[in-house]
Amino acid sequence: MENKFFSQMDLFMVTKPGQNVSGRIAAVDALRGFDLFWIIGAEAILKSPDRILHTPATGFISTQLTHVTWTGFRFYDLIMPLFLFIVGVSMPFSFKKRIEKEGSPSALWPHIIKRVVILWILGMAVQGNLLSLNWSNIKFYSNTLQAIASGYLISSILILYLRVPWQVIGTGLLLIIYWTLLTLAPVPGYGPGVITPEGNFAIYIDKLVFGIHQDGTTYSWIISSLNFGATTMLGVFSGYLLQSGMEVKRKSLYLAAAGAALILLGSIWHIWFPSVKHIWTSSFVLFSGGICLLSLSLFLWLIDGLNLKRGFSFFTVIGMNAIFAYCAAHLYDFGQIADVVFGGLKQYCGEWYRLIHALGGFGVLYFILWLMYRYRIFIKI
Numbered sequence: 001m002e003n004k005f006f007s008q009m010d011l012f013m014v015t016k017p018g019q020n021v022s023g024r025i026a027a028v029d030a031l032r033g034f035d036l037f038w039i040i041g042a043e044a045i046l047k048s049p050d051r052i053l054h055t056p057a058t059g060f061i062s063t064q065l066t067h068v069t070w071t072g073f074r075f076y077d078l079i080m081p082l083f084l085f086i087v088g089v090s091m092p093f094s095f096k097k098r099i100e101k102e103g104s105p106s107a108l109w110p111h112i113i114k115r116v117v118i119l120w121i122l123g124m125a126v127q128g129n130l131l132s133l134n135w136s137n138i139k140f141y142s143n144t145l146q147a148i149a150s151g152y153l154i155s156s157i158l159i160l161y162l163r164v165p166w167q168v169i170g171t172g173l174l175l176i177i178y179w180t181l182l183t184l185a186p187v188p189g190y191g192p193g194v195i196t197p198e199g200n201f202a203i204y205i206d207k208l209v210f211g212i213h214q215d216g217t218t219y220s221w222i223i224s225s226l227n228f229g230a231t232t233m234l235g236v237f238s239g240y241l242l243q244s245g246m247e248v249k250r251k252s253l254y255l256a257a258a259g260a261a262l263i264l265l266g267s268i269w270h271i272w273f274p275s276v277k278h279i280w281t282s283s284f285v286l287f288s289g290g291i292c293l294l295s296l297s298l299f300l301w302l303i304d305g306l307n308l309k310r311g312f313s314f315f316t317v318i319g320m321n322a323i324f325a326y327c328a329a330h331l332y333d334f335g336q337i338a339d340v341v342f343g344g345l346k347q348y349c350g351e352w353y354r355l356i357h358a359l360g361g362f363g364v365l366y367f368i369l370w371l372m373y374r375y376r377i378f379i380k381i
Contacts, residue, residue, distance in 0.1 A: 012164050012240035014095040015105055025242055027299040028089055030312040033319025034299070035082045038065075040318070040329035041362030043076070048355040070197060070218075071274045073287060080144050080277070081231050081288035082295065084151045088235020089296065091155060092243055105160040112156050118381045119149035122323070126330040128215070141206075142215035145326070147228045150221075154229030155236055164240070171233040175282040178226045179273055182281065195274050195281070202279045217278075224280040231280075234262075234289040238296055252301040259293030262286045317366070317373045324379045325369055335361035 043065050050058035064075040098108050123143035124130035130138055154174070158167045182201050186192045190199035197203070202220035209222060238258075241251055266275060266287030275284040302308050309316075318325055328334075338360025346353040372378070 012092070012243060014092055014099055014159055025093075025300075025304060026309045026312070026316065027296065027303040028086060028242075029319040030303055030309075030315040031082075031296060031299045031319070032086045032322050033315030033317065034295075035079055035086065036318045036322050036325050037315060038076070038079055040325050040365055041358065044358035045355065045362060048352075048358055051354060052351045067277065070278065071276055073275060073277075073284075077277045078288060078291055078295075080147070081285075082292050083144055084148055084228060084231045085235040085238075085289065085292040085296075087148050087152055088155055088232040088237075089239040089242065091152070091159065091232075091236050092239035095156075095159065096243075108156070108160065112153065115381050116149045116153050119145045119152070122327055123149070126327055136212060138213060139215040140210060140213050141221040142217075142219070145323075147221070147225070148232075150225040151228035151232030154225070155232040158229075158233060159236055167233065168237070171230050171237075174226045174230040174233075175285060178223065178230075178280075179282045181223060182279075183273070195276065195279075197278070200279055220279040227280045227282060227285045230282070230285050231289055231292075234285075234292065238293060242300075248300060248305040252297045252305060255293050255297035255300065259290040259297060262290030262293060264290075266290060317370050320378055321369055321372050323381060324372070325365065328365060328368070333361070334364040337361070337364045 047062045047065050050062040066074065067076055068074050095108060098111065099105060102108065121130070123145035124138065124140065126145065127143040128139040128141075132138070158170050162170060182195065183193045185201045187194060187199055187201050187204045190196075192201075194200055197218040200220070202223040203218060205222050206220050207214050215221075238255060241254060244251065263286075266283045266285070266289075269275075269283035269286060273281055273283050275281060275287050277284055277288075299312070303312050335357050338357055342353075342356050342360050345356060349356060
């Protein structure tokens with residue numbers, strides 16, 4: 001019975017033929033766009049009214065669009081894990097397609113390494129001061145794109161060379177190894193098991209390794225890469241489910257059930273190992289991963305199950321050029337273009353001009369993305 005179960009799980013391996021869904025899954029593209037929407041425009045747009053109205057409702061929205069100081073979880077803390085998760089969802093599809101074309105898993109490594117390097121360089125350009133051309137200001141590891149690169153690399157190793165049951169075990173080991181390091185490894189001046197912004201083992205390693213090139217925040221990266229891999233693998237397992245031949249509504253139900261279970265497990269683990277996004281603790285991986293699964297379940301049910309693709313096309317336009325949208329939003333101030341067009345309204349709108357500025361800046365970027373989508377220009381790495 002056990003061998004039969006393992007054999008059935010192995011059917012999802014990217015190195016085995018079959019279990020491949022043709023074409024793109026609309027829900028994945030839309031969910032990716034939904035995630036990016038909050039980074040490239042929604043945050044500034046929806047936080048603007050609270051600066052004027054100061055009502056409980058606008059205050060709640062504004063609070064949810066900021067990260068927690070340390071422990072806990074708000075809506076905006078979902079954005080980065082959802083980005084990694086969606087990368088994982090896409091991996092079984094893209095890897096299987098490449099293996100069928102190129103013949104062997106080893107043939108994928110030039111593409112994998114190329115993608116990791118490009119993501120790393122883009123991350124340094126966006127948030128690591130690479131473009132300053134000042135060696136002392138450069139931060140080597142400080143951005144979501146680099147976290148994606150790490151999670152992608154770790155997940156590539158697991159899904160190319162391990163059977164699916166061992167992929168599950170490997171993901172669990174990533175969580176446990178990280179937990180063990182953070183709770184048992186001593187930090188000079190603090191001791192073991194300290195989970196504070198300055199006293200945790202993860203931030204200690206970053207400062208020790210990077211020195212002046214550490215990003216100067218309470219975010220950790222080197223040891224946390226283990227759990228970046230775990231978050232990405234949760235997406236990979238979801239991708240396996242999406243590849244199966246079962247009906248869409250059943251897939252959605254299974255994703256929702258798994259998501260609820262992970263939220264419960266993450267909440268329980270939080271009692272002993274606090275959920276901290278800044279250092280990507282194991283309890284945070286489970287809790288945020290559960291919400292990611294619920295989000296994918298909802299989008300899958302609405303878009304692919306109820307065939308509401310047209311209603312979500314706004315997000316699909318963003319999702320089809322996600323990396324371009326992310327980098328463009330960080331490297332260019334589209335609000336300056338909006339000021340050229342709408343700047344004259346400032347004298348009449350007062351504080352409300354913040355909202356016009358945010359809407360205009362996002363509108364410029366969205367128009368570029370729409371043109372790219374309209375003319376089938378998709379930038380991939």
